[in-house]
Amino acid sequence: MKRRPVFLISMLAFGFAFFYVPILSMIVYSFNESRLATVWGGFSTRWYESLFSNKQIMAALLLSLKIALVSATIATILGTMAGIALVRFTRFRGRILFSGLVTAPLIMPEVITGISSLMFFIMLAEWVGWPGQRGFTTVTLAHITFSMVFVTTVVQARMLQADRAIEEAAMDLGSRPWQVLFDVTLPVIFPAILSGWLLAFTISLDDVVITSFTTGPGGTTLPLLIWSKVKLGVTPDVNALATLMVLVVGTGVLVAGIVLNRAERRRVQDARLAYRANE
Amino acid sequence: MSEPAPDPFLRIEGVSKLFGSFQAVRDVSLTVSKGEVFALLGGSGCGKTTLLRMLAGFEEPSAGRIFLDGRDMAGVPPWSRPVHMMFQSYALFPHMTVAKNIAYGLKHESIGKDERAARVREMLDLVQLAPFADRKPHQISGGQRQRVALARALARQPKLLLLDEPLAALDKKLREHTQFELMSIQARTGVTFIVVTHDQEEAMTLADRIAVMDKGQVRQIGSPTEIYEFPNSRFVAGFIGSITAFEARATGRDGGNLLLDVPALGGRVAARDVPAVIEGQPLTLALRPEKLRISKDRPAGANAFEGLVKDLAYFGKDSLYRIVLPSGVLVAAHAVNARRGDEGARVADWDDRVWLSFDPAAAIVLAE
Known part of the structure; x- marks a missing residue:
């Protein structure tokens, strides 16, 4: 009887180790005094200092944040509209096609999305002379197209649980459909919209593949910079940078999770109260 | 209306x-x-x-x-x-x-x-x-x-x-x-x-x-x-409310009443006249439980039928009796518990022989 728990626990430990030891070792080595990535030379924060004084890295970080901010915001607006439309308008011409097109980026290999975006921008530049140069705008546009689907999925799930009668009540009390949207629908699904935005933001901040296809000179985002630096060998300042990114992304995911979880808990609690009132 | x-x-x-x-x-x-x-x-x-x-x-x-x-x-x-x-x-x-x-x-x-x-x-x-x-x-x-x-x-x-x-x-x-x-x-x-x-x-x-x-x-x-x-x-x-329904047939008129033949009640019933009904027409007679009276002795007047108390449900303010007629049909009747007391104060008990009666005006006659 004693052997099985030991086996299970060791398998679990091995699994977790497989996932997290590399990240942990990276974090530990980011505080390494030595220049050599594999030799421990004592504790130091000098790579963090050199990181913050590195203009190239800071510029890439700023660009990444700008792209993530703009693309997440636009993706949230578009994705929320799509999510609401898919739930509220159950019958319109081409609904199945629309729903398929919206969710396609989820299953599409990133390389395909990347290369097709690139081809599109090149052709567009030939036909209408825009975009003349790839960079911030093209990367942002590409990020919007693939992060929108995450917002749509989250909003759609929330809309399916929302009580239609609340919107009807607002309409009954004199509000036109667009007023109902702003007065009732959006406030009720706001937690889902917020967590959708956070998802889109972190996904954009992380992306390498699609960014590398759609970017151009001067458009080096942080993940791209790290990728190019690593090609020349892992340096401790990359470890420091990656540690910071783990911190930022981890915080983002955690906050999104808490927001979703809290909204869900409140919803369940309200449902339970309503159920109790029904008895 | x-x-x-x-x-x-x-x-x-x-x-x-x-x-x-x-x-x-x-x-x-x-x-x-x-x-x-x-x-x-x-x-x-x-x-x-x-x-x-x-x-x-x-x-x-x-x-x-x-x-x-x-x-x-x-x-x-x-x-x-x-x-x-x-x-x-x-x-x-x-x-x-x-x-x-x-x-x-x-x-x-x-x-x-x-x-x-x-x-x-x-x-x-x-x-x-x-x-x-x-x-x-x-x-x-x-x-x-x-x-x-x-x-x-x-x-x-x-x-x-x-x-x-x-x-x-x-x-x-x-x-x-x-x-x-x-x-x-x-x-x-x-x-x-x-x-x-x-x-x-x-x-x-x-x-x-x-x-x-x-x-x-x-x-x-x-x-x-x-x-x-x-x-x-x-x-x-x-x-709306509960009824016991019987198949009936109009056999004639007597004064202000319509006379019905109701096989399940084992005889003739007098009900308040419904002008549109013609003789021989098949009808439904519906009786509401609270319109029925229960008594130990045979009451005077028409519309009295003998039966056996089969079931009794005590609700406090009233009781519901289910009375089985010789034809085997069950009829539900309400009795208000006007007197206070133990079981002995009831109008009737399980397996008692009782009489059911109702006013002609209380009978609902439906043409279907």
Whole structure:
């Protein structure tokens, strides 16, 4: 009887180790005094200092944040509209096609999305002379197209649980459909919209593949910079940078999770109260 | 049935509603006068809620027309109708306080800020919720939520208030209290109420008139007394209250009474005359439990039948007897427990021989 728990626990430990030891070792080595990535030379924060004084890295970080901010915001607006439309308008011409097109980026290999975006921008530049140069705008546009689907999925799930009668009540009390949207629908699904935005933001901040296809000179985002630096060998300042990114992304995911979880808990609690009132 | 006024407040004319090939409402016509409380009563799927949603403007009739205060409501969207609805789930806005919920409809009216605040306060007082003005809907009880929903719907002073199963979500004790509260609020505001319900008691206590619906059709319209005492069909008689029904045949007339041959009762029954009935016509005789008298000795007069007490259910204020007749038919009869005491004080006990009797006027004769 004693052997099985030991086996299970060791398998679990091995699994977790497989996932997290590399990240942990990276974090530990980011505080390494030595220049050599594999030799421990004592504790130091000098790579963090050199990181913050590195203009190239800071510029890439700023660009990444700008792209993530703009693309997440636009993706949230578009994705929320799509999510609401898919739930509220159950019958319109081409609904199945629309729903398929919206969710396609989820299953599409990133390389395909990347290369097709690139081809599109090149052709567009030939036909209408825009975009003349790839960079911030093209990367942002590409990020919007693939992060929108995450917002749509989250909003759609929330809309399916929302009580239609609340919107009807607002309409009954004199509000036109667009007023109902702003007065009732959006406030009720706001937690889902917020967590959708956070998802889109972190996904954009992380992306390498699609960014590398759609970017151009001067458009080096942080993940791209790290990728190019690593090609020349892992340096401790990359470890420091990656540690910071783990911190930022981890915080983002955690906050999104808490927001979703809290909204869900409140919803369940309200449902339970309503159920109790029904008895 | 009361005569419709020359220009009734609400007139529903031959309204039908089709969902695909399913006919939810069939050719309904009725009128409601100003200030009346009108109930649409029926089981689930009888079309009452669809009819209510057509009045609110959420559904358009497939055929027929609806006039409110002389105005044809065809094509008028829900937000332009002087009709407000209290939803079954109350549909309160979860992100707004009680006061904001009540004030919501008022923002579409061109009234000043002070007047709006005064109106909200007036509504809060009407439903006795002033201390809860700043609470969110999930922070108040079910009964309080019901009152918020009512206040919100009344705040814009609608011409017509639609109530979808207003008491269904409340427990029994609260329901009785709320019933009287609803009636007093209706009397004070004078707003015309249309109540949808599946609960016959709710309909009878709330409404001035009731329309009994079945399979999308109106089966009978009348006051609670008319519907209960003079049902026009076996369906209505059985839906409102309980009955024991017997097959019968008209054999003749005697004075003001119609004589019926009822094989299950083992003989002849005298019932109040129904002029349209012809001799030999097959009929249904329906008896309500509380109209039957139970006695140990044979009572004087017609309509007396002997039987055996098979079952007895004691409810406190009254008891329900199930009496088996020689023909094997079971008849339900109520007896009020007027005397206080133990089992010995009862009219009859298990396996006692008893006599059942009823007045000719108490018998319901139905031509089906």
